[in-house]
Amino acid sequence: MTDTEKVIEIQVLRYRPEQETEPVLQSFKVPFTDDMSVLQGLQYIKDYLDGTVSFRWSCRMAICGSCGMMIDGKPKLSCKTFLREYYPAGLRIEALAHMPIERDLIVDAGDFITKLESIKPYIIPKEPRTLEQGEYLQTPQQRDMYEQFSSCINCMLCYAACPQYGLDKTFTGPGVLALMHRYNADSRDGASAERMDLGYAHEGFWGCTAVGYCSVVCPKGVDPANAINQNKMNSAINYFTRFVTPKGGTK
Amino acid sequence: MSKRRPYVRSMDGWWKRDAYFVKYMAREVTAVFVAAYAVVLLVGLVRLAQGQAAYEGWLAALKSPLSLVFHLVLLATFVYHTWSWFNIMPKTMPIMFVGGKRVQPGMITGAGLAAAVVACLAVLLIVRGVAS
Numbered sequence: 188m189t190d191t192e193k194v195i196e197i198q199v200l201r202y203r204p205e206q207e208t209e210p211v212l213q214s215f216k217v218p219f220t221d222d223m224s225v226l227q228g229l230q231y232i233k234d235y236l237d238g239t240v241s242f243r244w245s246c247r248m249a250i251c252g253s254c255g256m257m258i259d260g261k262p263k264l265s266c267k268t269f270l271r272e273y274y275p276a277g278l279r280i281e282a283l284a285h286m287p288i289e290r291d292l293i294v295d296a297g298d299f300i301t302k303l304e305s306i307k308p309y310i311i312p313k314e315p316r317t318l319e320q321g322e323y324l325q326t327p328q329q330r331d332m333y334e335q336f337s338s339c340i341n342c343m344l345c346y347a348a349c350p351q352y353g354l355d356k357t358f359t360g361p362g363v364l365a366l367m368h369r370y371n372a373d374s375r376d377g378a379s380a381e382r383m384d385l386g387y388a389h390e391g392f393w394g395c396t397a398v399g400y401c402s403v404v405c406p407k408g409v410d411p412a413n414a415i416n417q418n419k420m421n422s423a424i425n426y427f428t429r430f431v432t433p434k435g436g437t438k
Numbered sequence: 439m440s441k442r443r444p445y446v447r448s449m450d451g452w453w454k455r456d457a458y459f460v461k462y463m464a465r466e467v468t469a470v471f472v473a474a475y476a477v478v479l480l481v482g483l484v485r486l487a488q489g490q491a492a493y494e495g496w497l498a499a500l501k502s503p504l505s506l507v508f509h510l511v512l513l514a515t516f517v518y519h520t521w522s523w524f525n526i527m528p529k530t531m532p533i534m535f536v537g538g539k540r541v542q543p544g545m546i547t548g549a550g551l552a553a554a555v556v557a558c559l560a561v562l563l564i565v566r567g568v569a570s
Contacts (some may be wrong), residue, residue: 287444
């Protein structure tokens with residue numbers, strides 16, 4: 188038997204570029220049960236109330252990173268947030284902050300994707316090995332140095348939480364910098380120097396002012412603020428030692 | 439022709455949107471009070487260089503009711519400054535291991551706050567020793 192059906196008010200920020208010059212809130216009354224996520228609430232709206240409401244989703248279990256949105260002003264994965272938490276007051280859903288709204292709850296993620304590609308988010312081995320030589324070995328402690336940062340699902344909640352990114356789009360931003368650190372901190376990787384040209388630049392680690400909200404909203408415990416700020420020390424050391432190191436350090 | 443017309447939202451008043459941002463701004467603004475106190479001390483140094491009368495005038499000014507209220511405000515902001523910065527300190531530290539176990543953020547914040555308390559007590563004791 189299902190719970191007695193309750194009804195919750197969901198306000199959705201609509202933006203249909205062909206008919207609105209700026210976003211407007213639209214209210215829907217949605218019947219729900221205690222086990223329904225906010226994403227399921229939106230799916231109810233799309234199936235039964237207004238088929239034109241647009242939003243991204245895929246896995247429904249906090250692994251694909253598609254369904255990030257502002258729920259009552261906080262960046263959250265809508266599949267991991269439950270309607271019952273907002274009952275009886277109701278809730279307001281908006282597209283992720285700090286990114287251009289393409290339509291309704293869909294943002295333009297182009298800037299994020301370009302930045303993500305720019306940091307070479309893959310392992311570039313220190314030394315090439317043949318299959319015969321076997322796998323790259325790593326101790327548990329070496330793995331601990333990067334493991335949490337590798338949990339990123341590219342959901343961009345941290346970008347919606349970062350006022351520095353909102354104010355200055357040249358800032359590389361929390362998620363991408365955390366992934367840069369993830370590969371640099373991996374003992375099997377040897378491309379740290381190439382990536383750090385971006386990390387030590389004005390748009391890199393120093394664009395962060397340690398607000399720390401990125402780490403609070405991250406649904407996977409990545410802690411981007413830690414990944415970024417521990418590199419400021421490396422950056423300062425690099426800056427002052429570049430005159431005395433043979434290679435001249437990173438520019 | 440593209441029908442895309444991405445809408446960019448304003449950042450006006452961003453720091454009032456979330457209690458977390460208000461706390462962040464409070465942490466940042468306490469730095470102004472730290473600078474203000476540095477100015478107070480610097481003025482004292484200048485007055486000391488100008489001779490005994492000037493220095494005693496500065497000391498008397500510090501004892502005025504307005505100055506005492508100002509110093510209470512400074513104390514409150516310094517406490518918040520100390521707490522909030524040590525609170526963010528774990529984010530600035532590389533991952534550390536002691537005895538094979540990862541050092542927890544609470545440990546780093548706690549160590550910072552303890553160091554601040556010890557430093558304050560040490561300064562108070564030294565000042566008391568010099569004064570008596």
